[in-house]
């Protein structure tokens with residue numbers, strides 16, 4: 001299939017949950033407050049999905065599946081930023097008053113959200129091909145801010161939920177993937193040393 005059609009379908013698929021959230025809110029079925037959970041959780045899930053193919057492909061080998069997953073990694077990251085913005089829109093609609101937002105900005109559960117969002121801005125802003133070519137190695141360094149954004153986003157979740165289990169369940173696949181990458185690399189190093 002033409003790669004533009006594939007990319008278009010990927011974007012459509014990534015937009016569907018957001019459209020359903022907006023639909024349900026516009027219908028009056030749900031309050032903006034009730035949309036904070038799905039939009040925030042979707043942002044975290046997409047960030048994790050964008051981070052998984054690197055270490056997993058490293059361990060299992062770059063077969064067709066991981067190559068295809070890697071090819072849509074940037075789409076997943078940009079969509080994660082989109083859902084974080086949607087989350088902010090629902091927050092603003094819920095608060096409906098700038099003074100009230102400013103009043104609670106000092107709370108750890110709130111400023112961590114703002115910080116996570118701020119950290120997502122530079123990687124999202126340079127996610128297009130031309131920026132990638134122009135920035136070279138620096139492009140990768142800026143993209144690494146996403147890891148910090150994820151950690152702070154998870155802390156934000158823990159602080160608001162008063163429980164660490166959901167955040168940890170989301171982090172677990174990434175931890176496993178990183179452990180597999182380390183195991184794979186040390187196995188490769190040992191093999192190379194024994195052949196030398």
Ligand code: HEM
Nearest residue numbers: 036037040041043084088091113114116117153157160161
């Ligand atoms: C723009 C700044 C942000 C603000 C002001 C903010 C604020 C909030 C608020 C008020 C809630 C609802 C807490 C409740 O249920 O009472 C929430 C939930 C949540 N936020 Fe944020 N947030 C921000 C950014 C983010 C970002 C960037 C992420 C993801 C990376 C995120 C992830 C989450 C998650 C996963 C929840 C669900 C917690 C639950 O289980 O209810 N937030 N946020």
